[in-house]
Amino acid sequence: MIADSIYRWARRFPDRTALIHNGTTIGYAAFARAIDASRRFFAAQNLPIGRTAVVVADNLRDAWFVVLGLRAVGLDTICAQRVDQIDGLGLRNPGCVVVGEEGGRRVGAAPAGWRLVVVPAATFTGIHGGELPADIAYGPYRGGHILHTSGSTDGARKKLLVSAAIEEPATVARLRGFACDERTVLHVLDLGLWTGMGFRNPSAAWQAGGRAIVDERPDRIERFFEHHTNRANLLVENLKDISAASPFRRGSDPYVDLIIGGSNLPLAVAEEAVRRLRVRLTVGYGLTELCVHAASAGFRSAADLQWLIPAADRTIRIVGEDGRDCPPGRAGAVGISLIPGDFAYYLDRKSTRLNSSHQLISYAVFCLKKK
Numbered sequence: 001m002i003a004d005s006i007y008r009w010a011r012r013f014p015d016r017t018a019l020i021h022n023g024t025t026i027g028y029a030a031f032a033r034a035i036d037a038s039r040r041f042f043a044a045q046n047l048p049i050g051r052t053a054v055v056v057a058d059n060l061r062d063a064w065f066v067v068l069g070l071r072a073v074g075l076d077t078i079c080a081q082r083v084d085q086i087d088g089l090g091l092r093n094p095g096c097v098v099v100g101e102e103g104g105r106r107v108g109a110a111p112a113g114w115r116l117v118v119v120p121a122a123t124f125t126g127i128h129g130g131e132l133p134a135d136i137a138y139g140p141y142r143g144g145h146i147l148h149t150s151g152s153t154d155g156a157r158k159k160l161l162v163s164a165a166i167e168e169p170a171t172v173a174r175l176r177g178f179a180c181d182e183r184t185v186l187h188v189l190d191l192g193l194w195t196g197m198g199f200r201n202p203s204a205a206w207q208a209g210g211r212a213i214v215d216e217r218p219d220r221i222e223r224f225f226e227h228h229t230n231r232a233n234l235l236v237e238n239l240k241d242i243s244a245a246s247p248f249r250r251g252s253d254p255y256v257d258l259i260i261g262g263s264n265l266p267l268a269v270a271e272e273a274v275r276r277l278r279v280r281l282t283v284g285y286g287l288t289e290l291c292v293h294a295a296s297a298g299f300r301s302a303a304d305l306q307w308l309i310p311a312a313d314r315t316i317r318i319v320g321e322d323g324r325d326c327p328p329g330r331a332g333a334v335g336i337s338l339i340p341g342d343f344a345y346y347l348d349r350k351s352t353r354l355n356s357s358h359q360l361i362s363y364a365v366f367c368l369k370k371k
């Protein structure tokens with residue numbers, strides 16, 4: 001679990017920055033103490049092990065502390081922005097709703113079937129000093145984390161469980177795919193832990209001993225390069241906003257690696273970003289079901305926005321309704337082979353398993369360049 005990686009780096013480099021939240025720095029040792037404080041608080045609450053905890057945190061820093069603490073005591077976690085979203089999540093294994101002290105005053109009572117747990121404001125006040133915690137002693141169940149996004153082929157929101165069993169191979173695959181290392185300063189803007197990028201990208205940085213930047217302030221776009229950001233996974237709209245808001249970056253500055261996905265990247269946007277921001281762009285094609293992009297291409301010219309190269313460890317096919325490969329020029333379903341760390345099934349549709357060899361995930365028309 002990613003908490004174990006944070007503990008490991010805390011012992012090796014306790015003062016190294018792990019997280020920068022709204023401009024405030026949190027070192028690996030402080031992060032480990034925060035997880036331990038969270039774990040000890042929840043261990044004393046006699047919570048139902050193996051059930052689901054909905055985390056409604058006032059900020060993403062506390063969300064990380066609470067999620068990792070709950071998972072350490074054996075609960076699956078899912079994040080929501082508001083308590084009134086819980087019924088719409090369609091969760092079948094209710095356990096508790098966790099909110100901060102301020103949020104607890106606003107909530108009043110948990111929805112029917114859920115227990116309300118309020119985390120006192122003082123829980124994380126002592127994390128910047130003291131002894132490092134001992135390794136986590138896990139019980140019979142190691143909690144996972146549930147992603148829930150709207151990008152499914154049938155229009156319904158999908159829920160995917162990052163279990164303890166797939167978390168490490170998924171994180172390692174993402175670490176390699178994004179080339180994260182100890183020098184990584186990875187910006188995730190204000191993406192919540194219910195998204196794949198908001199949960200898995202920081203995990204990859206921490207696995208490598210790097211740092212993650214999370215910024216929820218209104219001027220986060222203008223502050224994007226404030227802490228020497230050198231890597232980010234962005235949507236096209238993010239790239240447009242950053243290009244428009246950031247001053248021209250001088251040639252002496254180091255390059256920044258930006259991975260762009262989510263929609264087609266216009267040529268003018270790519271060229272302006274490279275010119276103004278001194279960045280290296282990679283265009284990626286992926287889905288929440290996949291732990292790392294299935295295909296990508298570095299941007300050097302207009303041709304790179306038309307061709308994507310399949311990842312070395314995946315097979316991609318364009319197939320018709322009969323299951324056979326489509327001839328060149330014909331649109332079909334994109335079948336992508338799965339690797340360790342990808343998801344095996346949807347949480348609320350366990351009968352809809354992803355095929356172990358190929359899963360027809362989405363309909364698209366795009367070109368694949370032969371390697």
